Amino acid sequence: MHKARTNPFNTAAMHGALILYTLIALFPVFVILINSFKTRKAIFREPLALPSADSFSMVGYQTVMKQGDFFLYFQNSMIVTVASLFLVLLFGAMAAFALSEYRFKGNMLMGLYLALGIMIPIRIGTVAILEMMVASGLVNTLTALILVYTAQGLPLAVFILSEFMRQVSDDLKNAGRIDGLSEYTIFFRLVLPLVRPAMATVAVFNMIPIWNDLWFPLILAPSEETKTLTLGSQVFIGQFVTDWNAVLSALSMAILPVLILYVIFSRQLIRGITSGAVK
Amino acid sequence: MSAPRFRWHIAVFLAPAVLVYTAVMIFPLFNTLRLALYSKIDQERVFVGLQNFYTLLGDPTWSDQFWNALGNNFWFFLIHMVVQNPIGIALAAILSHPRLRFAAFYRSAIFIPTILSFVIVGFAWKLILSPIWGIAPSMLDAVGLKSLFAPWLGKEEYALTALSLISVWQFVGIPMMLIYAALLSIPEEVLEAGEIDGITGMSAFWKIKLPLILPSIGIISILTFVGNFNAFDLIYTSQGALAGPDFSTDILGTFMYRTFFGFQLQLGDPYMGSAIASAMFAIILVGVCLYLFGIQTRMRRYQL
Numbered sequence: 001m002h003k004a005r006t007n008p009f010n011t012a013a014m015h016g017a018l019i020l021y022t023l024i025a026l027f028p029v030f031v032i033l034i035n036s037f038k039t040r041k042a043i044f045r046e047p048l049a050l051p052s053a054d055s056f057s058m059v060g061y062q063t064v065m066k067q068g069d070f071f072l073y074f075q076n077s078m079i080v081t082v083a084s085l086f087l088v089l090l091f092g093a094m095a096a097f098a099l100s101e102y103r104f105k106g107n108m109l110m111g112l113y114l115a116l117g118i119m120i121p122i123r124i125g126t127v128a129i130l131e132m133m134v135a136s137g138l139v140n141t142l143t144a145l146i147l148v149y150t151a152q153g154l155p156l157a158v159f160i161l162s163e164f165m166r167q168v169s170d171d172l173k174n175a176g177r178i179d180g181l182s183e184y185t186i187f188f189r190l191v192l193p194l195v196r197p198a199m200a201t202v203a204v205f206n207m208i209p210i211w212n213d214l215w216f217p218l219i220l221a222p223s224e225e226t227k228t229l230t231l232g233s234q235v236f237i238g239q240f241v242t243d244w245n246a247v248l249s250a251l252s253m254a255i256l257p258v259l260i261l262y263v264i265f266s267r268q269l270i271r272g273i274t275s276g277a278v279k
Numbered sequence: 280m281s282a283p284r285f286r287w288h289i290a291v292f293l294a295p296a297v298l299v300y301t302a303v304m305i306f307p308l309f310n311t312l313r314l315a316l317y318s319k320i321d322q323e324r325v326f327v328g329l330q331n332f333y334t335l336l337g338d339p340t341w342s343d344q345f346w347n348a349l350g351n352n353f354w355f356f357l358i359h360m361v362v363q364n365p366i367g368i369a370l371a372a373i374l375s376h377p378r379l380r381f382a383a384f385y386r387s388a389i390f391i392p393t394i395l396s397f398v399i400v401g402f403a404w405k406l407i408l409s410p411i412w413g414i415a416p417s418m419l420d421a422v423g424l425k426s427l428f429a430p431w432l433g434k435e436e437y438a439l440t441a442l443s444l445i446s447v448w449q450f451v452g453i454p455m456m457l458i459y460a461a462l463l464s465i466p467e468e469v470l471e472a473g474e475i476d477g478i479t480g481m482s483a484f485w486k487i488k489l490p491l492i493l494p495s496i497g498i499i500s501i502l503t504f505v506g507n508f509n510a511f512d513l514i515y516t517s518q519g520a521l522a523g524p525d526f527s528t529d530i531l532g533t534f535m536y537r538t539f540f541g542f543q544l545q546l547g548d549p550y551m552g553s554a555i556a557s558a559m560f561a562i563i564l565v566g567v568c569l570y571l572f573g574i575q576t577r578m579r580r581y582q583l
Contacts, residue, residue, distance in 0.1 A: 125307035
């Protein structure tokens with residue numbers, strides 16, 4: 001039966017192609033990481049060698065720790081990402097529930113209105129966003145970033161979550177209504193727990209673009225106290241271009257948190273994409 | 280279910296999302312389009328109609344930059360379409376093969392560049408391609424191609440292509456994942472029916488799978504289009520706001536940033552910046568509409 005699919009030559013060719021591409025994908029990350037642990041001399045003499053007892057050095061990390069306030073940057077990124085995700089999920093789920101549960105005048109229109117933002121990037125409105133933030137005194141605050149990322153994440157969140165909420169059984173909700181539960185209790189106690197997997201998918205989709213964004217931190221919150229990790233490492237590396245140890249260490253320190261998050265959430269992320277949430 | 284009284288809970292459920300979305304996204308979007316019709320004359324905001332657009336398209340100092348950025352942006356997009364998407368589809372086709380071992384490992388590893396920030400990607404490649412460090416030339420030397428090496432990011436004729444390829448390297452994971460999902464949803468019976476008719480291996484891919492995943496390829500194309508015409512970060516981190524050498528890597532995002540935020544000696548001009556943003560909005564809108572009405576509605580969808 002599956003003769004063509006188990007041809008050993010084909011299998012070898014497939015693995016060959018995948019290994020080749022995996023190497024291409026991982027090589028730059030690998031080179032940065034190993035060289036961040038080497039002395040300046042070793043970085044240039046043998047860039048592809050692993051750090052040995054001779055060439056091992058943490059001098060780059062020491063510079064980074066002394067010069068840049070990476071813990072503050074990290075904390076800022078954390079606050080912005082977690083707060084935005086929380087608001088996207090809460091507001092998004094509430095709106096998705098209203099759209100999928102109730103039939104009211106303008107339901108379709110409201111759904112379309114909220115879906116507009118899936119295709120239109122929020123960056124187009126940057127000039128007016130900056131003007132608004134300046135007028136309201138929110139420039140150089142993390143609040144400005146949180147607001148922007150919340151608005152940016154809502155359209156897709158509402159879209160995905162309302163698809164999932166349509167699948168929640170009506171009998172369950174109606175049983176709750178007969179028991180005298182309010183609509184709010186039904187939403188928070190019955191529906192939300194059932195769409196938790198979809199919420200996780202939305203969270204993982206939003207997390208990476210928010211954490212990695214450079215545009216809005218650069219324009220709305222460039223002050224030292226509000227720099228995110230992405231902007232902080234960009235500025236730091238820009239200042240230390242010639243200090244290769246420091247640059248490589250700063251890059252590694254920026255890679256690490258994302259890599260850890262990815263290892264934790266990659267199954268969720270991949271399951272989210274492949275379950276067709278974005279089709 | 281027709282309640283005559285106003286159902287407050289619906290409003291309560293909708294209000295937070297609608298308010299934030301309207302105030303921070305939709306309103307600034309239209310406000311930016313409106314600001315494009317104003318200009319600053321003697322420290323005052325004056326309505327000038329379409330003057331900014333005449334300047335942008337008519338005044339050579341502006342229009343040269345605009346057409347340069349637009350042309351570069353199309354080249355950037357083209358490279359993504361002809362390199363990123365075919366590689367993504369090929370990888371997905373291999374990964375979706377039944378009984379392929381380590382598929383989960385390959386999938387996760389190939390997706391890693393996509394989760395890294397532009398700052399990391401931009402600088403990492405800048406270092407690797409740097410003639411000072413010499414990783415790229417020595418690797419080319421190892422396969423006997425050293426003569427091919429050039430400081431790609433520093434040469435006007437190569438820099439944009441090199442950056443496009445770096446961006447392709449970063450984002451290949453997205454088409455790969457989406458196509459992979461589409462391929463997995465093809466039922467086994469369809470493939471087996473083909474097998475009975477003697478369609479296997481490569482021809483099964485071209486004749487059965489590819490037509491079935493065309494809608495996903497359409498979605499990927501429009502996502503790539505919107506993402507590329509909105510790109511900024513990679514160029515900014517690796518080449519700076521001036522998008523050097525000599526503006527050869529300038530795209531609409533960096534052009535808009537320079538114009539409205541200012542750089543070095545040039546003062547920021549929010550009104551011209553808005554005009555460029557409006558142009559970007561129009562381009563993205565045309566692209567999305569072409570896709571929605573021209574491609575998506577005509578594409579044949581198969582009931583699986």
